[in-house]
Amino acid sequence: MTGDTIGLKIATVSASAKMIAIIRKYSNNPMGKIKRSVQERNYVLLYPYTDRLGLKKIIACYDELKENGIEATYLEEPYVPHPLAGVMAQNKPEAAKEKHVWSTGDQKIGGQK
Numbered sequence: 001m002t003g004d005t006i007g008l009k010i011a012t013v014s015a016s017a018k019m020i021a022i023i024r025k026y027s028n029n030p031m032g033k034i035k036r037s038v039q040e041r042n043y044v045l046l047y048p049y050t051d052r053l054g055l056k057k058i059i060a061c062y063d064e065l066k067e068n069g070i071e072a073t074y075l076e077e078p079y080v081p082h083p084l085a086g087v088m089a090q091n092k093p094e095a096a097k098e099k100h101v102w103s104t105g106d107q108k109i110g111g112q113k
Contacts, residue, residue, distance in 0.1 A: 004048055004049050004050075005046055005047065005048050005049065005076075006046075006047060006048075006049060006055065006058060006074060006075065006076050007043035007044075007045060007046035007047070007058070007074065007075055008043060008044055008045040008046075008058050008061055008062055008072055008073070008074045008075075009041065009042070009043055009044065009072065009073050009074075009075060010038045010041075010044060010065075010070065010071070010072050011071035011072060011073065012038070012070075012071065013038065013039050013041065014038070014039075015034065015035040015038040015039065016070075018068060018070070019038070019065065019068075019070050020034050020035060022061065022064050022065055022068065022070070023044050023045070023061060023065075025061070025064075026045060026057040026058075026060060026061040027044065027045055027057075027061075029044075045057060045058050045061060058074050059074075062074050
């Protein structure tokens with residue numbers, strides 16, 4: 001998932017038949033997948049911001065869940081950068097004394113002497 005999506009999560013970890021029936025109206029997911037998503041605290045609905053129909057489904061599902069006393073939240077998923085690899089992963093002050101495939105020459109990293 002990237003940072004340009006919005007999703008719906010359920011606050012509880014127990015999935016009732018009513019909750020699953022409501023979510024299924026707005027999703028093509030089978031009951032088992034919805035139940036697992038709720039139990040594992042994953043998104044039960046997830047759409048990109050650019051999907052207007054998807055956003056309408058999230059809002060309608062959220063409203064219907066609230067009307068039935070089921071606590072839900074819709075959230076923007078923050079972008080999580082991937083860890084650096086290769087030369088970039090070695091370019092940190094704490095890795096300065098390790099052997100690298102590149103050199104800093106006569107430069108001092110982080111004020112080291």
